[in-house]
Amino acid sequence: MGIWDTRSRAGRQTPEPDTEIEVRNVTMEFRRAKDEATSIKELMVRILRRQHAYETFKALDDVSLSIKKGEVVGIVGTNGSGKSTLLKIISGALIPTRGQVLVDRSKVQLLTLGTGFDLELTGRENVYLNGAIIGYSKAFIDRKYSQIVRFAELEGFMEEKVRNYSSGMVSRLGFAIATIRDTPEILILDEVLSVGDLFFRKKSEARIKEMIHGGSTVLLVSHSTSVIRSNCSKAVWIEKGRLLTAGDPKDVCDAYEKKRKV
Amino acid sequence: MTASSQRKQHAFVIRQLTAREFKRKYTRSYLGVVWSVLNPLLSMAVLSLIFSQLFRRSIEHYPIYYLTGYILWQTFTGATTSAMTALVDNKMLLLKVKFPMELFVLTRAYTALINLAYSLVAYVVMLLVFQISPKWTMLLSPVVFLCLFLFSLGLSYLLSVAYVFFGDVKHLYTVVLTLWMYCSAIFYPVEQIQGFIRAVIETNPLYVYIHCLRKAVMLGTLPTYAEWLQMLLWAFGMLAAGTLLFRKSRNRIMQRI
Numbered sequence: 001m002g003i004w005d006t007r008s009r010a011g012r013q014t015p016e017p018d019t020e021i022e023v024r025n026v027t028m029e030f031r032r033a034k035d036e037a038t039s040i041k042e043l044m045v046r047i048l049r050r051q052h053a054y055e056t057f058k059a060l061d062d063v064s065l066s067i068k069k070g071e072v073v074g075i076v077g078t079n080g081s082g083k084s085t086l087l088k089i090i091s092g093a094l095i096p097t098r099g100q101v102l103v104d105r106s107k108v109q110l111l112t113l114g115t116g117f118d119l120e121l122t123g124r125e126n127v128y129l130n131g132a133i134i135g136y137s138k139a140f141i142d143r144k145y146s147q148i149v150r151f152a153e154l155e156g157f158m159e160e161k162v163r164n165y166s167s168g169m170v171s172r173l174g175f176a177i178a179t180i181r182d183t184p185e186i187l188i189l190d191e192v193l194s195v196g197d198l199f200f201r202k203k204s205e206a207r208i209k210e211m212i213h214g215g216s217t218v219l220l221v222s223h224s225t226s227v228i229r230s231n232c233s234k235a236v237w238i239e240k241g242r243l244l245t246a247g248d249p250k251d252v253c254d255a256y257e258k259k260r261k262v
Numbered sequence: 263m264t265a266s267s268q269r270k271q272h273a274f275v276i277r278q279l280t281a282r283e284f285k286r287k288y289t290r291s292y293l294g295v296v297w298s299v300l301n302p303l304l305s306m307a308v309l310s311l312i313f314s315q316l317f318r319r320s321i322e323h324y325p326i327y328y329l330t331g332y333i334l335w336q337t338f339t340g341a342t343t344s345a346m347t348a349l350v351d352n353k354m355l356l357l358k359v360k361f362p363m364e365l366f367v368l369t370r371a372y373t374a375l376i377n378l379a380y381s382l383v384a385y386v387v388m389l390l391v392f393q394i395s396p397k398w399t400m401l402l403s404p405v406v407f408l409c410l411f412l413f414s415l416g417l418s419y420l421l422s423v424a425y426v427f428f429g430d431v432k433h434l435y436t437v438v439l440t441l442w443m444y445c446s447a448i449f450y451p452v453e454q455i456q457g458f459i460r461a462v463i464e465t466n467p468l469y470v471y472i473h474c475l476r477k478a479v480m481l482g483t484l485p486t487y488a489e490w491l492q493m494l495l496w497a498f499g500m501l502a503a504g505t506l507l508f509r510k511s512r513n514r515i516m517q518r519i
Binding site: 040043094121125133134 | 275277278279281286289359361428430
């Protein structure tokens with residue numbers, strides 16, 4: 001299977017023993033036809049007229065980055081700068097056009113919220129569906145079910161359809177399912193903080209902090225520089241696909257904020 | 263994760279996703295899954311009302327003749343049309359899951375197969391009602407179902423990839439299905455058609471599956487060697503083509519989605 005190629009490479013050429021993730025000169029190009037053909041008819045017309053011009057769009061441009069075991073790395077950058085493309089490449093969902101990522105994919109866990117719920121199903125059914133999708137076994141969910149419900153504070157609502165939940169209830173349930181697992185060795189967090197009401201937010205932040213400081217290597221994307229300042233040991237600023245600076249979170253966040261105000 | 267625990271996890275995912283498909287399908291109906299049984303019966307009643315008269319001389323037990331074709335056809339269209347949109351429908355999930363994305367397509371096709379199992383309840387009842395005598399060749403039917411499933415699955419892979427890149431495929435496929443249905447001899451006797459169209463019908467895999475099942479259930483005869491070959495070639499050929507294209511396009515699908 002193609003996407004696992006990098007894992008076998010990782011075994012042979014891990015450069016330093018304590019490096020967990022090594023991103024080497026990664027470039028990601030998306031080839032898109034100038035206003036891409038979205039229908040067969042359009043495509044035919046284009047081919048016939050030989051108007052098949054492509055433009056390549058670089059989502060990431062020669063990005064190199066090395067993350068050590070146990071580091072908590074925050075990634076900042078404006079929308080569309082390539083942050084989530086980078087996360088997808090590291091987690092193995094995308095294969096880069098050039099360059100490579102050395103990481104043991106079996107350790108990586110991507111944590112995102114609010115996807116994968118089916119509104120027509122009950123809360124209980126969604127716990128099992130969502131859990132199955134993110135890789136929990138049936139036995140694991142059976143064992144953790146009551147703990148999930150308790151954490152999400154949804155006792156008495158689990159047999160109701162998720163359609164009837166408030167948005168706060170949905171995100172609480174999503175958070176509870178996603179974080180019930182034992183902390184993986186490499187944790188990737190894509191905008192998961194600030195969930196639910198004020199009270200739950202404290203609880204979820206506490207859980208995330210517990211995961212972050214539980215010794216795993218963490219990659220975290222957030223719009224909030226204060227989150228990065230208070231949690232990370234290193235920060236990276238990506239803009240228009242290029243890695244601008246990497247280093248102390250305070251310096252990087254200061255530079256980023258200054259740039260944003262201009 | 264070891265291979266066996268991974269397989270177990272995949273089976274769990276398929277079960278959960280299939281359960282979702284069923285719950286969604288019947289979410290607002292009182293009868294729920296009973297509809298999977300009722301549908302073929304009602305359709306049979308309607309068609310028999312009109313065509314039994316017309317084909318009285320050429321087809322014995324017209325309702326069974328029709329029903330045999332109908333349940334296979336329904337399974338095929340149910341699988342392919344729902345599987346076609348499987349990747350696009352689940353695009354939010356594709357990026358965060360760890361299991362291969364084939365499973366989404368597989369689940370939709372599998373749902374159609376489960377639906378077939380319900381339709382078979384209706385089918386067996388009708389076999390009793392029309393006093394079709396039990397024959398040992400009926401034991402062949404699971405093989406036909408399996409071939410049909412593999413063929414549908416292969417085509418589902420092709421369609422689901424095509425649909426990621428071109429939304430039109432959906433509309434085009436509806437038209438193709440109409441043509442395909444008329445070329446499958448579901449409600450008329452194939453003997454009444456000659457020439458080129460007859461040749462098309464007889465190479466049509468759907469017709470081959472339907473024809474072999476009819477022979478096994480109604481006449482008690484086995485498929486000929488040529489028919490065996492056709493059934494298996496179509497099933498495994500389509501599956502191979504679908505799997506291959508799917509593997510090759512994986513990265514482009516992720517980029518596009």
